Amino acid sequence: DSGVTQTPKHLITATGQRVTLRCSPRSGDLSVYWYQQSLDQGLQFLIQYYNGEERAKGNILERFSAQQFPDLHSELNLSSLELGDSALYFCASSVGDHPSYEQYFGPGTRLTVT
Amino acid sequence: DQQVKQNSPSLSVQEGRISILNCDYTNSMFDYFLWYKKYPAEGPTFLISISSIKDKNEDGRFTVFLNKSAKHLSLHIVPSQPGDSAVYFCAASPYSSASKIIFGSGTRLSIRP
Numbered sequence: 001d002s003g004v005t006q007t008p009k010h011l012i013t014a015t016g017q018r019v020t021l022r023c024s025p026r027s028g029d030l031s032v033y034w035y036q037q038s039l040d041q042g043l044q045f046l047i048q049y050y051n052g053e054e055r056a057k058g059n060i061l062e063r064f065s066a067q068q069f070p071d072l073h074s075e076l077n078l079s080s081l082e083l084g085d086s087a088l089y090f091c092a093s094s095v096g097d098h099p100s101y102e103q104y105f106g107p108g109t110r111l112t113v114t
Numbered sequence: 115d116q117q118v119k120q121n122s123p124s125l126s127v128q129e130g131r132i133s134i135l136n137c138d139y140t141n142s143m144f145d146y147f148l149w150y151k152k153y154p155a156e157g158p159t160f161l162i163s164i165s166s167i168k169d170k171n172e173d174g175r176f177t178v179f180l181n182k183s184a185k186h187l188s189l190h191i192v193p194s195q196p197g198d199s200a201v202y203f204c205a206a207s208p209y210s211s212a213s214k215i216i217f218g219s220g221t222r223l224s225i226r227p
Contacts, residue, residue, distance in 0.1 A: 002157060002159070004157070035217075041219055042118070042120075042218050042220055043158070043203065043205075043217040044217070045214055045215055045217075056214050058214055090157050090158070092157070099146050099148070099207040099208075099209065099215055100146065100163070100165075100209070102160045103160065104160075105150075105157025105158045105159065106157050107155065107156055107157050108157055
């Protein structure tokens with residue numbers, strides 16, 4: 001158990017819909033990262049927040065947005081969903097905002113868009 | 115454009131032997147490298163890392179080697195154990211900048227008895 005929780009575990013929705021994925025970091029961690037893993041692909045870095053502020057952006061679509069709240073939990077919002085958005089979405093947390101700080105991953109949310 | 119490549123999607127190794135997983139990168143700005151291990155239905159877990167000022171880093175049965183001139187790194191597991199069966203991802207990032215870590219597509223390692 002990494003100490004990072006993600007809800008829900010599974011989500012099935014239709015094209016065009018909007019969903020929200022939630023992540024609670026490990027106690028004491030200030031950084032939250034979001035990743036997408038499509039079928040047979042590596043993890044694609046989407047976005048990082050550190051202590052409530054956006055710190056780095058990867059290949060995140062404009063239809064996707066995220067935020068980190070004062071209690072440090074984070075939400076990833078996916079809108080106008082397309083079939084290609086079906087993937088595993090991982091959240092990770094770390095103490096600092098540098099790659100040298102170990103990232104602890106949650107178990108992921110599996111999103112299926114039908 | 116895959117900046118981090120793991121060209122072997124799968125690898126089968128006999129228990130007790132050495133497992134060698136390979137990773138190539140193209141971006142010369144990368145100077146910090148990591149390996150993650152992932153079991154089914156779980157998130158990845160950090161295994162070992164190396165910065166470009168070193169060419170080897172060891173942690174128990176796991177050793178990572180970095181060849182900067184060839185832009186190649188490898189993970190050696192000796193001896194391989196059944197619990198090592200998992201998907202292994204290598205990842206790279208610029209040490210000095212924000213955390214835009216680029217992951218490879220993974221290698222599925224199977225340890226056979």
